[in-house]
Amino acid sequence: MTELATMQFHPQPQAGEAKPWAFPAPTRGALGNGLTVLRCHRPGQQVVAVEVLLDAPLEAEPADYEGVATIMARAFSEGTDKHSAEEFAAELERCGATLDAHADHPGVRLSLEVPASRLAKALGLLADALRAPAFADSEVERLVRNRLDEIPHELANPSRRAAKELSRQLFPATSRMSRPRQGTEETVEKIDAAAVRAFYDRHVRPATATAVVVGDLTGIDLDALLGETLGAWTGSTAEPRPVPPVTADDTGRVIIVDRPGAVQTQLLIGRVGADRHDRVWPAQVLGTYCLGGTLTSRLDRVLREEKGYTYGVRAFGQVLRSAPDGTGASMLAISGSVDTPNTGPALDDLWKVLRTLAEGGLTDAERDVAVQNLVGVAPLKYETAAAVASTLADQVEQHLPDDYQATLYRQLAATGTVEATAAAVSAFPVDRLVTVLVGDAAQIKAPVEALGIGEVTVVSAE
Amino acid sequence: MPMAHTATDQAGTGGLTATEHRLANGLRVVLSEDHLTPVAAVCLWYDVGSRHEVKGRTGLAHLFEHLMFQGSGQVKGNGHFELVQGAGGSLNGTTSFERTNYFETMPAHQLELALWLEADRMGSLLAALDDESMENQRDVVKNERRQRYDNVPYGTAFEKLTALAYPEGHPYHHTPIGSMADLDAATLEDARAFFRTYYAPNNAVLSVVGDIDPEQTLAWVEKYFGSIASHDGKPAPRDGSLPDTIGEQLREVVEEEVPARALMAAYRLPHDGTRACDAADLALTVLGGGESSRLYNRLVRRDRTAVAAGFGLLRLAGAPSLGWLDVKTSGDVEVPVIEAAIDEELARFAEEGPTAEEMERAQAQLEREWLDRLGTVAGRADELCRFAVLFGDPQLALTAVQRVLEVTPEEVQEVAKARLRPDNRAVLVYEPVSPEAAEDADPPEDPEAEATVEAGDENEEAAK
Numbered sequence: 001m002t003e004l005a006t007m008q009f010h011p012q013p014q015a016g017e018a019k020p021w022a023f024p025a026p027t028r029g030a031l032g033n034g035l036t037v038l039r040c041h042r043p044g045q046q047v048v049a050v051e052v053l054l055d056a057p058l059e060a061e062p063a064d065y066e067g068v069a070t071i072m073a074r075a076f077s078e079g080t081d082k083h084s085a086e087e088f089a090a091e092l093e094r095c096g097a098t099l100d101a102h103a104d105h106p107g108v109r110l111s112l113e114v115p116a117s118r119l120a121k122a123l124g125l126l127a128d129a130l131r132a133p134a135f136a137d138s139e140v141e142r143l144v145r146n147r148l149d150e151i152p153h154e155l156a157n158p159s160r161r162a163a164k165e166l167s168r169q170l171f172p173a174t175s176r177m178s179r180p181r182q183g184t185e186e187t188v189e190k191i192d193a194a195a196v197r198a199f200y201d202r203h204v205r206p207a208t209a210t211a212v213v214v215g216d217l218t219g220i221d222l223d224a225l226l227g228e229t230l231g232a233w234t235g236s237t238a239e240p241r242p243v244p245p246v247t248a249d250d251t252g253r254v255i256i257v258d259r260p261g262a263v264q265t266q267l268l269i270g271r272v273g274a275d276r277h278d279r280v281w282p283a284q285v286l287g288t289y290c291l292g293g294t295l296t297s298r299l300d301r302v303l304r305e306e307k308g309y310t311y312g313v314r315a316f317g318q319v320l321r322s323a324p325d326g327t328g329a330s331m332l333a334i335s336g337s338v339d340t341p342n343t344g345p346a347l348d349d350l351w352k353v354l355r356t357l358a359e360g361g362l363t364d365a366e367r368d369v370a371v372q373n374l375v376g377v378a379p380l381k382y383e384t385a386a387a388v389a390s391t392l393a394d395q396v397e398q399h400l401p402d403d404y405q406a407t408l409y410r411q412l413a414a415t416g417t418v419e420a421t422a423a424a425v426s427a428f429p430v431d432r433l434v435t436v437l438v439g440d441a442a443q444i445k446a447p448v449e450a451l452g453i454g455e456v457t458v459v460s461a462e
Numbered sequence: 463m464p465m466a467h468t469a470t471d472q473a474g475t476g477g478l479t480a481t482e483h484r485l486a487n488g489l490r491v492v493l494s495e496d497h498l499t500p501v502a503a504v505c506l507w508y509d510v511g512s513r514h515e516v517k518g519r520t521g522l523a524h525l526f527e528h529l530m531f532q533g534s535g536q537v538k539g540n541g542h543f544e545l546v547q548g549a550g551g552s553l554n555g556t557t558s559f560e561r562t563n564y565f566e567t568m569p570a571h572q573l574e575l576a577l578w579l580e581a582d583r584m585g586s587l588l589a590a591l592d593d594e595s596m597e598n599q600r601d602v603v604k605n606e607r608r609q610r611y612d613n614v615p616y617g618t619a620f621e622k623l624t625a626l627a628y629p630e631g632h633p634y635h636h637t638p639i640g641s642m643a644d645l646d647a648a649t650l651e652d653a654r655a656f657f658r659t660y661y662a663p664n665n666a667v668l669s670v671v672g673d674i675d676p677e678q679t680l681a682w683v684e685k686y687f688g689s690i691a692s693h694d695g696k697p698a699p700r701d702g703s704l705p706d707t708i709g710e711q712l713r714e715v716v717e718e719e720v721p722a723r724a725l726m727a728a729y730r731l732p733h734d735g736t737r738a739c740d741a742a743d744l745a746l747t748v749l750g751g752g753e754s755s756r757l758y759n760r761l762v763r764r765d766r767t768a769v770a771a772g773f774g775l776l777r778l779a780g781a782p783s784l785g786w787l788d789v790k791t792s793g794d795v796e797v798p799v800i801e802a803a804i805d806e807e808l809a810r811f812a813e814e815g816p817t818a819e820e821m822e823r824a825q826a827q828l829e830r831e832w833l834d835r836l837g838t839v840a841g842r843a844d845e846l847c848r849f850a851v852l853f854g855d856p857q858l859a860l861t862a863v864q865r866v867l868e869v870t871p872e873e874v875q876e877v878a879k880a881r882l883r884p885d886n887r888a889v890l891v892y893e894p895v896s897p898e899a900a901e902d903a904d905p906p907e908d909p910e911a912e913a914t915v916e917a918g919d920e921n922e923e924a925a926k
Contacts, residue, residue, distance in 0.1 A: 006585070006689075006690075006691050007535075007581070007585030007586055007689045007690045007691070008689035009535060009536055009582075009586075010578065010685060010686060012536070012545075012575070012578060013574040013575055013578050013682075015549065015571050015572050015574075015575065016570075016571035016572075016573075016574070017571055018500075018569060018571045019500035019569075019570060019571060019673070020500075021499070021500050021569075043498055044496070044498040044499075044837075045837060046833045046837060047830060047833050047834055047837055077753075085763065086754065086759055086763060089752070089753040089754035090754040090819070090823060092754075093752050093753075093754045093823045093826065093827055094819070094822055094823045094826055095826060096826030096827055096829055096830035097830070098752075098830075113830070114830070115826075115829065115830055115833055118826070142762075142763065142766060145766065145792065145793075146762070146769060146792070149722070149769040149790075149792045149793065150769060152721035152722060153615070153721045153722065153769070153790070155721065156615045156720065156721040157614060157615070158613060158614070262613060263608045263612050263613050264605070264608045264609060264612075264613045266613075294543070294547060295540070295543055296540050296543045296544050296547065301540075304602055305540060305598065305602075306598070307598075307601075308597070308598045308599070308600070308601025308602050308604075308605070309601070309605065310602070310605050310609075311602060311603075311605045311606040311609045311610075337605070337608070337609050337613065338605070339604075339605055339608060368548075369544065369547065369548040372547075372548050372549065372550055373547040373548060373550055375550065376549060376550015376551070376569055376572075377550050377551070377552055378550075379499055379500055379501050379569060380501050380550075380551070380552055380567045380568075380569070380840075383499055383501065383837075383838050383839070384834075384837055384838060
């Protein structure tokens with residue numbers, strides 16, 4: 001039953017002429033203290049973004065004190081030689097600034113955002129935090145307690161609980177990657193100011209750090225400003241830490257994290273893939289997008305737009321840790337949630353999508369649309385200073401050249417359908433996927449077992 | 463061209479300007495040029511939200527928003543998504559209490575395509591709307607509800623507190639996601655009637671911002687939207703007016719399987735668009751914004767009774783706004799301890815008002831938030847539509863930050879004194895109940911955040 005429209009129709013318009021756009025090229029330099037600096041002027045971006053990378057990876061944490069890198073990262077904004085914790089927070093907010101810090105496998109990262117007019121003052125505060133953090137006993141103790149309080153909240157969140165289980169399943173118990181990034185209750189409760197200070201003394205120094213500054217820098221003498229602020233940070237020299245090899249067990253299997261009564265099942269289906277230095281990366285980005293990058297990709301076309309099992313399922317590749325020689329690793333995964341009664345049928349369809357892809361490959365039309373989207377959205381995606389700074393910092397952290405992103409766009413445009421298919425199929429082989437399901441085991445175990453996608457085990461959610 | 467050209471040009475934040483136009487069919491158009499990056503944002507606000515829904519049909523505005531992506535006269539199936547993404551653009555739609563918005567951000571040379579697509583569904587959605595897409599999107603939206611509300615701890619807090627803060631029968635008593643029963647009950651005919659009632663050019667504002675040629679853009683807007691008929695069948699929304707204050711403390715205790723006790727509250731505050739609302743925003747920022755706020759310092763730093771504590775402002779134009787308090791307790795701390803500390807801090811603030819330094823901090827924070835909003839073409843397009851739809855004047859978007867900076871400490875104190883009182887709030891208390899197997903001996907470990915999907919938010923319709 002249709003309804004006649006009264007409007008006047010016109011044919012679909014053709015695109016105008018594309019205007020040139022290139023991923024911004026940063027200028028690289030170094031301060032007298034050895035700190036590497038990347039800068040990039042982005043006219044009109046009034047909020048300046050500063051990223052600082054510290055060569056303090058999670059595998060450098062003492063085994064008994066896992067979580068110490070996280071506590072240190074948080075403690076940077078809890079007082080310096082000039083300000084108490086409360087004063088420091090107040091001074092930062094007086095600049096209209098935000099400062100986030102977090103620890104991940106490659107290192108600790110601080111992200112500052114501040115209006116250009118108050119950059120000088122905020123950079124001074126950031127430099128104080130790095131140069132002379134207070135790490136006061138009482139503040140560290142509070143951060144530790146706070147961190148312990150956060151753990152039950154994270155365990156209760158289905159997607160975070162799934163991620164934790166997948167790491168535990170994939171990596172050997174000896175690997176730092178098998179365990180929670182922010183430590184366990186057992187290790188976090190041991191952390192004190194002395195442990196934080198020791199980690200800082202050992203791993204934080206300007207010679208192995210990098211700062212990235214992006215935004216509208218009109219009228220700002222950045223050299224002078226950096227010299228007075230981050231330039232005043234001192235420390236010994238050190239060799240960069242070698243990156244340990246990553247091994248993983250991706251034997252196809254299913255782990256159900258039991259959450260009785262859950263109305264949905266959280267899916268996280270993953271394995272470990274190549275370092276971002278690998279030649280396959282552009283084709284894998286393209287193939288993964290075709291599989292599950294958006295609502296019109298293969299997975300959602302069936303699971304969402306045909307069957308209505310889900311609000312959305314995504315496939316993605318994410319760098320875990322990259323090494324200069326390309327021996328690092330990434331996580332390749334499919335994630336989403338489906339309603340409990342349809343968990344079996346949804347997984348069945350998901351596997352069918354993967355098998356169909358392996359058998360028939362991608363079409364040229366799919367490849368073309370994916371390239372047009374991935375390359376075409378670049379100017380939108382990198383409109384803000386924060387987006388540019390974050391990608392430049394990722395490149396440094398992953399030991400990639402400063403023009404990596406710009407090159408990646410050219411490589412994507414040059415990648416054919418056959419290469420994209422091959423990359424997607426080898427990224428998601430149906431018999432080498434670890435499936436984590438956070439849901440009601442009593443309802444989903446039997447239907448999932450019937451699919452024959454691997455041995456099914458049930459673990460407790462707690 | 464048959465349009466009343468009412469261009470006003472005045473420089474606002476960072477020298478931004480906007481011009482206003484109106485087509486003969488009533489479609490209001492706002493244009494703002496910015497040639498720094500070769501991108502253009504298209505934003506379309508329809509003056510319809512969940513407040514227009516009737517009893518038994520909650521969630522219909524949002525379900526309908528999903529149907530707007532299921533094809534129209536000249537666009538097949540998922541063509542709207544496919545064409546925009548294939549052109550290197552990004553897109554989405556969201557539904558709130560007061561409006562439904564649709565937006566595309568395009569490489570500048572693909573702007574015309576976005577206008578053609580928006581016009582096609584505004585003029586001819588019903589040519590494509592069928593049972594199949596209705597049934598499918600009903601299931602998708604129910605799964606959206608499960609994922610974002612029903613299957614996460616504290617997920618239904620917003621819904622519960624809203625129902626408490628606005629009385630039964632009030633248009634804001636229910637949230638845009640709607641109830642499962644009402645989503646099940648919605649029919650194809652409901653959707654058709656909804657479109658016929660609310661989706662008209664004279665009930666919408668279109669903004670186009672970025673690297674555009676205004677004359678060419680207006681010509682395209684006229685070409686694609688100009689022939690869509692206006693109509694005036696829209697009923698006035700139910701009256702959302704309420705007394706300035708609630709007059710008593712409303713309270714609900716929820717016993718659920720949640721990881722920790724929590725205290726949440728909603729304070730009744732002045733309507734969006736008023737100077738008093740900006741003053742309330744500053745008061746909430748001083749009290750509970752960021753990590754130097756009074757409540758954060760008191761509960762998280764000094765008393766150490768809370769894991770997190772903060773205030774947010776839900777700005778509303780058609781009903782009183784809500785000041786949103788959220789505190790998760792630390793360890794075994796009981797809710798009355800937290801509540802007493804909060805009441806003490808709020809009373810002290812009402813008594814003293816903000817210090818000069820607190821005002822400076824709060825204004826600097828809100829200024830940065832505005833710079834962030836206006837720093838992208840999509841953010842600017844959305845704000846221009848917001849001020850045009852809710853307050854009749856898009857230019858107000860460009861001067862909003864100045865208005866926040868003009869508020870005085872006395873005005874902040876005044877609104878705090880009048881509104882941030884125990885007898886002007888709805889309180890929701892969470893008391894955890896544990897499942898029987900809670901004494902499991904395994905030490906809990908920390909989950910990780912790595913599996914969040916980058917593309918997720920950008921590419922899905924969402925109910926705000």
